[in-house]
Amino acid sequence: MMQKKGMTARGLALETLVQWTGSGKPVQGFINRIIHDSGLKNEERQLAVMLVLAVLREQEYLDLLISSFSKTKLRKMKPLTLAALRIGVVQICRLERIPDSAAVNETVKALKKMRQPGWLCSFVNGTLRNIARSKESLPSPEEAGPGGTPVLNHPVWLTERWQEHFGREQMQAICRVNNTEPALCLQVNQVRTDQETLAEQFSEQGIRTEPGSFALDSLILQEQRGAVTDLPGFTEGLFQVQDQAARLACELLRPFKEQGRYLDGCAGLGGKTCILAALLPQDASLVAVEPDQRRSRLLQENLQRQGLSEKVETVQQGLQGFAADDDRLFDGIFIDAPCSGTGIIRKHPDIRWNRQPEDLVSSQKTQLALLQTAATLIKPGGVLVYATCSLEPEENQQVVEQFLTTNPAFALTDCRDFLPASAASLVDAQGFFAPLPTEEIEGFFAARLVRSAL
Template identity: 65%
Template sequence: MKKKDGKQTSRGQAIACLVAWNGTGKPIQGFLDTLVYDSGLSHEDRQLAGMLVFGVLRRQGYLDAIISRFAKTALRKMEPLTLFAFRVGVLQLCFLERIPAAAAVNETVAALKTMHQPAWLLGFVNATLRAIAKEKASLTEPEAVGLLDHPVWLLERWRKHFGEETMREICRINSLEPQLCLHSLRTGREELARLLAAQEIRSVAGQYAPESLLLPDWRGAITSLPGFANGLFQVQDQAAQLVCQLLGPFREQGRYLDGCAGLGGKTCALAALLPAGAALNAVEPDERRVRLLHENLKRQKVQAQVSIFPGDLAAFAASKPLLFDGILIDAPCSGTGVIRRHPDIRWNRQPGDFAALQATQLSLLNTAAKLLAPGGVLVYATCSLEPEENQQVIEQFLSVHNDFRLKDCRDFLPASAVSLVDKQGFFLPLPAEEIEGFFAARLERVGGE
C-alpha cells in the first residue's frame, strides 16, 4: 500500500500480504515475494514488512486475545483487512520495542487510510490501538496467558505423541525468531568465523553439526555477508547438514542421487562431501527451482560434479540410469518440524493432509529403491514431526522390501549429534533453540561387498 506521496509502506504491504494469504492454504512465501520483496520498498522497509508478517503468524492467538479485550467489536465480525491491521498494530506495540508506540499506531492507521477505508473504521482502529498502547504495561505476558498460538487439533496431536511438557516446549520454540545458521562448505568453521569477526559479525559454533555457525545478531541481507559471493557457505540448519552425512561414507568413483533436490541446499552439501571421481545427480521438476538450483551450484563451485534432471523421480527412473551407491529422498512433507522458520505452516495444515503426503512419500521411496545398487544406502528424510510421514512410512516400506535393512543413524553421525537419535536408530531432533525438527532413516540394500 502507498502513502500520499505515492510510496509504498511496510505496514501496508504486510497487511496486504496477510489478507491475500488468508484462507488460501498456500505458503506465505509466494505472497511475500510478490507483495513485499518485489514491491519497490527499501531494504529496511522490506525487512520490517517481513518481520511484521512472520510476527503476526507466530503470535496470532496472543494478539487476538489483546484485541478482544480492548475492541468493542468481536473478532468474528471484523473483516480480514481490519483484523490483520489490528494484529500488525498490536504486534508492534507488544513485541517491537524499537518502534515508538505513536509510530506503530499512526503508521498502521495511515496504511488503512491508503486502502480507502471509511473514516469511522480509521477512528475505531486508532482509538483501540491507543487504548492498548496506554495499558501496555499492564498486559499479561504471552507465556502467562497460556496461549500456545497453534491450532487445537495440532496441539492435541503433539500432546498425544510427545506429552504435555514437550508439546509446550515445541510451541515456545515455534514462537521465537530463528537464528541464522550457516554451513561452512568450502572453508573450515574457524576460518569462516574469523572472516565474519573481521567485519564485526558475531558467530557461535553450532552444538551438533561440526561445520555449522550461528549468527545470533544478524538481521541484514544474506548476500551481504562476507564469503557469500564466493560460495564459502550456505544457509542451512544443523539438522539438514547432519542428514547429508547419513549417506556416507562416500565411495571414490561412487554414484549418488538427490531425488528431491529443491533449491539445492542438500545437493550442495552432498557435492561438497563427495570424494574425487564421485558424481551426483539431482532431480527437480519445478522450472523455477531448477534455475535457482543451477545458480546455487555455480555459486558453491560444485556444478561440475552435479548433473540436473529437470523432471520428477518417476520420469528420471524411466530414463533407465545406472544404479546408484547412495540416494537421498528429502521428501515433500507437512513441514511441522520447521514451523519456527515457516510460521504459516501451523495455520495452513489440516488433519487430513498426512494420509495424502504419506502416499507420495511411499511412492518416492519405492521408486528410489529400484534405482539403488545392492549394498547401497537409501536415506529418507522429512522436516515433519508426524509419525504418519516418518516411522510409519519406513515400517510400510520395509514390510514390502525384504532386501532392505534399517541401520542405526548414530553410527554415521559425529559424536556431537548422537543425542538426536532415538532408540530405534532414527535421527529425530525436535525443534529447539539451535536446531529444527527433523526425521531421517538410513536404509541399506542387502548385497554387494
C-alpha cells in the first residue's frame, strides 16, 4: 500500500469529517477508506481515528467554544473550515497529551497541504491560537451550556425524548457516558480457553484486564488503544470483541437442548453467532443467515478463527428467502434486528448526528417482518429472542407488543430467569432485558418469547 505524499493524521481526519458531513452514512466506512487504507504508520492512523471520534463526541461543546472566539457565524463557514477548527479545538481543550503548539501548527499545516487560501489558513491559525491562550479560563463541558448547565453533545430531539422516558438525571447520565471513549470489552472463547488463563496471558504482555461485572466470560481492557489484531491470542481465536449486553442476550435462548437446532436470523459479522456456537451443547446445530456478501465472508472468517466453523452452517441469504427455501423448524431463533443503534452511541458517536425521529418508526416494518418470518420457523415450545441495540420504545416494546397481538401462540417470559444473578438488575419490570448505557455496558434490549407447545 502506497502512502500519499505529505499525508498526515490531521489531514486524514479533516478529509474524513468533510466527506462524512451531510452524507447520513456511518462514519466507519469513511474511516476505513480514507484512514485505514492510507498507508500511514499505525500510530498516525490511530491518531486520525481518535481525532474524528473525539470531534463527533464533543461537537456541540467545540462549536460553543469556536462561536465565542470567531466573528464568523458557524453556519456561514464551509465544512472544511469548521472541521479544521473542531479538530484543532478538540486537541487543545480535550486531548491533554497533545501540546497546544502541535495542535495548532499541524492542523494549519494540513490545510496548507490541501492548498487552501492563505486568508483561510490565517483565520484558522488565529482562532486556534486565541483559544489556546485562553484555555485555562474556558468553561468545561459540565458548565458551558445555558445558565452553566452541562453541554449534552446530542441533538435536542433525542435528549428530549430520553428525558421523557428516563427522567432528566438519567438522560444526562446517558449523554455523559456517550461522550467518553469506551473501554475494550472482549468475550472469551470458552471452546479454546477460559477467562483466568486469557487474563494471565495478557498480564504477561503487560496488558491489564478486569472481569466484566455482568457477563461471566467478559474481560475489560481499560487502557487498550491499539489494534485488536495485535493482542495476544487474537490469531488463535481465544476471544472476540463484543459488549457484555450482547453476550448476555445470547443466554436468553436457554435452556439449550441436546441435539437442538438453532438459528441466528441476522448474523452480521458473527459476534453473537460465535457466542451461541460456543454455548450450545456439542451435538446441537446452528444455522447463521446473512444476506450481505462481505459480512457473510467475515462471518465465516470469524467462525474459522475461533474454531467454530464446523458447528455452524452459514447461509448467504435473507431470512425471508431462507424461510421460503428451507422447511426446517428450530428449537431457538435469535433475531438481532437492524435498528437506530441509539444504545451504542458511545462506540459509534456519529449515530447521534445521523438519526432523525422518523427513523425510529420506519424501522418498525422491517423489525416486525423479521419477527413474523422467524415465528414460522419455530417449533412448538421453541424460544424466539428479539434483540436490538436501541433505547427507543418504537423499536423495542412496541414491536414486541404488536407481534404478540397478531401471534397469540407466543408468550413473553421474564428474562431474569435465564440470566446470571449478576445481570438481574438489567431486567425491567416487564421482564425485558433492557440495560441503559453506563461505563460498563452498552444500551440494549431483548425480549424472550416462547411458542406454546400445542
